[in-house]
Amino acid sequence: MLDKAKQTIKLEAEAIAGLIDKLDDNFIKAVGLIDQTSGRVIVTGIGKSGIVAKKIASTFSSIGIPSFFFHPAEGIHGDLGVVRGDDLLIAISKSGDTEEIIKVLPLFKRLMVPIIALTGDKKSPLAEDAEAVLDVSVPHETCSINLIPTSSTTAAIVMGDALAMVLLEKRGFTADDFADLHPGGSIGRNLIKIEQLMHTGDEIPMVKLDTPFSQLVLEITSKRLGITTVVDDGNHLVGIVTDGDLRRALEKKSRLEDLVAKDVMTARPKSITANKLCVEALNRMEKHKITSLVVADDEKKVVGILHMHDLLRAKII
Secondary structure: OHHHHHHHHHHHHHHHHHOHHHOOHHHHHHHHHHHHOOOOEEEEOOOHHHHHHHHHHHHHHHOOOOEEEEOHHHHOOOHHHHOOOOOEEEEEEOOOOOHHHHHHHHHHHHOOOOEEEEEOOOOOHHHHHOOEEEEOOOOOOOOOOOOOOOHHHHHHHHHHHHHHHHHHHHOOOOHHHHHHHOOOHHHHHHOOEHHHHOEOHHHOOEEEOOOEHHHHHHHHHHHOOOEEEEEOOOOEEEEEEEHHHHHHHHHOOOOHHHOEHHHHOEEOOOEEOOOOEHHHHHHHHHHHOOOEEEEEOOOOEEEEEEEHHHHHHOOOO
């Protein structure tokens, strides 16, 4: 059993590796066609190829390329009305002669919809109707009867991923873009921006350089974040005072009534901008062993405070 499992993985890995030498100008053309499409990317296939088509459509949508799966059998029974002239079709068929797909192609051709074929036969009817043909042929399926789609479906998925990743780079798609499209689930939690969780307005602990020690204690205690920012007259960040700074002042047995914020603060504290992801803030907190992070704009004006507890409540941690 283990030998068969290892053989299956080996054959599918070889099928994927074999795609590298099949990449040619057709791939470049396919990327250009998709990138220039002003409508939607329609992905079609039937059976196992249909499942692959759904996966490719989902991946494209996740990187900001409007895309959906089109069932060819449903298409020839009335669903062709969803197709528009500014769309693009990606058709997946190992043989390139899947009856249901061949039957719907005339409408796409009539609307002058560009067609990209993912097929194992570059001389098939599907390939002949396509503007770009991506060769996803494999030497052998992994089953002993060479019939069950295994290596071929894996190859088609990987070719779809290759298209998606090239388009992602070409369009400059960023983590922030991804965050906007994935608000839910664990992915969404990891893509929450600092501005969504930070304390703002009156919740921000803030004092001036000449604020007396007693007022420092009151500000830190009342805002319950274990910290206060120290700002100049323009609200630019110049330092912070933490619970630890207060304890150290007490240990020195200084005349507390003579101390002001600038005497006990930590200058040049760590800060971050509000448009960054919370996971980046967490990484900085862990690196510098701090539990609060000041949020400032590009001019170093304080706009918020992010606490480790905020990350815990949002399940970032």
